[in-house]
Amino acid sequence: MQKAHDLKEYRDELRESLDNDFLRTTLDNFAIAYRAGRANAFKDMDVRSLINDIAESKDIAGKNADKLFRDFKRNAEAAGIHVHFAKDGAEANAIIAKIAKDTGCKKIVKSKSMTAEETLLNHDLEDEGLEVTETDLGEWIIQLRHEGPSHMVMPAIHLSRYQVGELFTEVTGKEQDAEIEKLVKVARRELRQKYIEADMGITGANFAVAETGGIGLVTNEGNARLVSTLPRVHVALMGLDKLLPSLHDALRILKALPRNATGQQITSYVTWITGANECLSAEDGKKEIHYVMLDNGRSELVNDPLFSQVNRCVRCGACANVCPVYRLVGGHKMGHIYIGAIGLILTYFFHGKDKAKNLVQNCINCEACKDVCAGGIDLPRLIKDIHARIQDEDGHPLPSMLLGKVLKNRKLFHTLLRAAKWGQKPVAEKDGFIRHLPMIFSKEHSFRALPTIAEKPFRDWWKENKIKVKNPKHRVALFSGCVQDFVYPEQMQAAVELFQNNEVSMTYPMEQSCCGLPVQMMGEMKASKDVAIQNLRAFETDAYDYIITLCASCAAHLKHNYPKLVADNPRLKAKAEEFASKVIDYSSFVNDVLKVEASAFTKTGEKATYHAPCHLCRGLDVHEAPRELIEKGGLEYVECTEEEVCCGFGGTFSMKFPELSAELLNKKLNNVEATGADTLLTDCPGCIMQLRGGLKARDSHVKVKHVSEVLAKNKK
Amino acid sequence: MSSKDSLCQKFTEKAELVSAFVTTIKTEDEALDYTINLCDKKQACQLLVSGCEEGLSDKAGELCETKQTKVIAAPGLKKTLYKELAAKSEKAGFNCIDSGMRDLLAGIDIGFTYAEYGIADTGTLMLDCPGEELRLSTMISEFHVCVLPTSKIKANTYEVEKMMLTRMKKTPDYMAYITGASRTADIERVLALGVHGPLELHILLLEDD
Numbered sequence A: 001m002q003k004a005h006d007l008k009e010y011r012d013e014l015r016e017s018l019d020n021d022f023l024r025t026t027l028d029n030f031a032i033a034y035r036a037g038r039a040n041a042f043k044d045m046d047v048r049s050l051i052n053d054i055a056e057s058k059d060i061a062g063k064n065a066d067k068l069f070r071d072f073k074r075n076a077e078a079a080g081i082h083v084h085f086a087k088d089g090a091e092a093n094a095i096i097a098k099i100a101k102d103t104g105c106k107k108i109v110k111s112k113s114m115t116a117e118e119t120l121l122n123h124d125l126e127d128e129g130l131e132v133t134e135t136d137l138g139e140w141i142i143q144l145r146h147e148g149p150s151h152m153v154m155p156a157i158h159l160s161r162y163q164v165g166e167l168f169t170e171v172t173g174k175e176q177d178a179e180i181e182k183l184v185k186v187a188r189r190e191l192r193q194k195y196i197e198a199d200m201g202i203t204g205a206n207f208a209v210a211e212t213g214g215i216g217l218v219t220n221e222g223n224a225r226l227v228s229t230l231p232r233v234h235v236a237l238m239g240l241d242k243l244l245p246s247l248h249d250a251l252r253i254l255k256a257l258p259r260n261a262t263g264q265q266i267t268s269y270v271t272w273i274t275g276a277n278e279c280l281s282a283e284d285g286k287k288e289i290h291y292v293m294l295d296n297g298r299s300e301l302v303n304d305p306l307f308s309q310v311n312r313c314v315r316c317g318a319c320a321n322v323c324p325v326y327r328l329v330g331g332h333k334m335g336h337i338y339i340g341a342i343g344l345i346l347t348y349f350f351h352g353k354d355k356a357k358n359l360v361q362n363c364i365n366c367e368a369c370k371d372v373c374a375g376g377i378d379l380p381r382l383i384k385d386i387h388a389r390i391q392d393e394d395g396h397p398l399p400s401m402l403l404g405k406v407l408k409n410r411k412l413f414h415t416l417l418r419a420a421k422w423g424q425k426p427v428a429e430k431d432g433f434i435r436h437l438p439m440i441f442s443k444e445h446s447f448r449a450l451p452t453i454a455e456k457p458f459r460d461w462w463k464e465n466k467i468k469v470k471n472p473k474h475r476v477a478l479f480s481g482c483v484q485d486f487v488y489p490e491q492m493q494a495a496v497e498l499f500q501n502n503e504v505s506m507t508y509p510m511e512q513s514c515c516g517l518p519v520q521m522m523g524e525m526k527a528s529k530d531v532a533i534q535n536l537r538a539f540e541t542d543a544y545d546y547i548i549t550l551c552a553s554c555a556a557h558l559k560h561n562y563p564k565l566v567a568d569n570p571r572l573k574a575k576a577e578e579f580a581s582k583v584i585d586y587s588s589f590v591n592d593v594l595k596v597e598a599s600a601f602t603k604t605g606e607k608a609t610y611h612a613p614c615h616l617c618r619g620l621d622v623h624e625a626p627r628e629l630i631e632k633g634g635l636e637y638v639e640c641t642e643e644e645v646c647c648g649f650g651g652t653f654s655m656k657f658p659e660l661s662a663e664l665l666n667k668k669l670n671n672v673e674a675t676g677a678d679t680l681l682t683d684c685p686g687c688i689m690q691l692r693g694g695l696k697a698r699d700s701h702v703k704v705k706h707v708s709e710v711l712a713k714n715k716k
Numbered sequence B: 001m002s003s004k005d006s007l008c009q010k011f012t013e014k015a016e017l018v019s020a021f022v023t024t025i026k027t028e029d030e031a032l033d034y035t036i037n038l039c040d041k042k043q044a045c046q047l048l049v050s051g052c053e054e055g056l057s058d059k060a061g062e063l064c065e066t067k068q069t070k071v072i073a074a075p076g077l078k079k080t081l082y083k084e085l086a087a088k089s090e091k092a093g094f095n096c097i098d099s100g101m102r103d104l105l106a107g108i109d110i111g112f113t114y115a116e117y118g119i120a121d122t123g124t125l126m127l128d129c130p131g132e133e134l135r136l137s138t139m140i141s142e143f144h145v146c147v148l149p150t151s152k153i154k155a156n157t158y159e160v161e162k163m164m165l166t167r168m169k170k171t172p173d174y175m176a177y178i179t180g181a182s183r184t185a186d187i188e189r190v191l192a193l194g195v196h197g198p199l200e201l202h203i204l205l206l207e208d209d
């Protein structure tokens, strides 16, 4: 659970997780195994269209939640089930406590339910003097340890067999080995007894099917079946988001849920309960069943134009499985009750701003979660939006406000950058790095060297070298982004050189400024919008075939976020859409549009590996183009392990969480060095800054370059 | 290969992937013999309930002692078949029952059942068990032996959807998809079978046409 009061305390907590070697190794192994398992489970399936179908069906369900609830209730009641509605967690818990009282139940067995975690049900029931036992093995373990879950599907993933062994020794009063098989058997016996004694069973529900008034439960252990069979009273607590019109909708989700959660094609048990079924220990031979439908803000959420998509979540936990930040710090630090990407969002809505305010900053915006989500939720976007909302409510921190103000004024921003060039003189080295970190950085930032500002920004170079191309085949506009303009202009120049040789006529609109992503990352939505409008005005969209940028982050931001940022202004929105449709990244343009051939480059045979920038591979779905270009450009491409995993830059993220950034970079560079390549290529100046700085700090011989630089150099 | 054969093959392949034991049989009699044999071999003839050999709390340990003899539970079978199984069990020295599951919650050795349908693309059995005895026999047994007529194998869940709906509308209903044995990976993500339910799932594919 999230306890930190401010960012500083939160960072201290994160550091503790980073120092937990067991946790780190487990999560690493898990992340790697998960990726392979998931790919295998979805083999030969059209995952995208399945996800789209789920998203669509859940959206429809969300819109019709009222009606679905009425149908569900009517059908369930007709089949002898009692249906309750709870507007918040406290009400749900009170309803359940009352059911226990009315039916004279004393002992309760529970099968894992995130919804019950959300309402902190156990506490309330225990306060009423009831004995509650979790029966899911992982849940039981953390219940005995008085902890919260650290993963939605594997709640005890943070614990070692030794910790479990010690715990079971305490619980049974008998010495236990740390052998997993045996521990599982012990749990089997200890819990069996609990089922027998229990008079009430509590489950969640994965599906609430309106057309039948029944529920569906997805488990591997089989505990939900025992919990819903043995005790004479069964209570199922579920969120409104579980409502679906038909069995078909449930079966569709079932195709994705286990595959996405654990890489299983299906879980061991899927249980469908409709109606008050037989119970031989009840007086009338019928089980007393209660459904408690929880709102807790959900009905409001489905009416929000942006956040309604949260309703699509099927709680598979995949967004945590792929999150590089979760992988470093684990669920207790990457969520409050719900964890991972969706956890950051749900924490805000279910548990409030105070619990969420630090958490939402801990997202590097790598989009891995969005890419894997079973409901196709744009998680990173929602996380950023919540960050912005909280800042709007609580006031904006000075640095982000300042950056926002500066970026709004392009001239001021560029003047400051030019001034920085002079300011850095005393600390700048000839090799393009700053020797000592400036005072504003603490020593946590020393994991990478920082680059100096270039002698001459690209925009000045361009003014002096207006390139004219006769008989152009393509007319393009260049968007440089701040880093390539002011830090790495040589990357832009390399692109210009190649374009010139390929009959591409170029324009560089001087009024362009920073793309605005950094301020959006800091939660400055207003400034992000202002900057977008400036850039949209700077470009005469209809005068070019393409708008090219060599920065993956800029490209993804321009393409996907601009139209959203100006959506409230129809004229600008139309312009932004046209603009966005023309935006293309360097590698795709050169490989897919110019279609350069290997024969145009000198073959050096030099070994090169690749780092796929998040905003290129996931943001723009570009995978093959840069790798093909490396080969065409005369180099030998060697694949790097986890090539599409974030390098830890994340713009301002690396400033806010230097320890996490350093760890992500560390992993990346270990993988890079293991390839044995001398050159590391990539497609984003931010990644280059991070990777180069890190390699410099470890004194590595590996050279980092933008794909454009290699192509320009090897061009015949 | 006929489409039926390929469904069977797919079903077998998928069920075995989740560590189910799949055997093809020609007659119901073979199913009974298989079950008796299995019960005989089980735990080298010892009378142990899974987990009882571990260090348990006194209370949980007591429960283990309630089991006196090897038990095969086969509720919900057609009469003639049950009679035959009961006779064979008696001969082998096992107790065969079709009710009273609640008195044996420490565990029974084998639950013997018939599946309604098989779902090929995941190797799943579909069992409808609104009656508690049948349901429990698939939950508290250490080994679950389930007969699946090959004519009942369908390609995927959408193909059983109609059947499910028909049954669900005749409430009350309690239906299960069962795929492999009960499993957990909650400790260090290491797979362990039989955490609450059966430790082994044996599927007998009955060639019925």
Ligand code: SF4
Pocket: A319, A322, A323, A324, A325, A326, A340, A341, A362, A363, A364, A365, A366, A367, A368, A369, A370, A379, A380
């Ligand atoms: S965008 Fe990346 S860092 Fe942020 S929550 Fe998603 S996976 Fe985690």
Ligand code: SF4
Pocket: A312, A313, A314, A315, A316, A317, A318, A319, A320, A341, A342, A369, A372, A373, A374, A375, A376, A377, A379
């Ligand atoms: S947000 Fe998406 S990936 Fe995360 S748990 Fe929900 S459905 Fe799964």
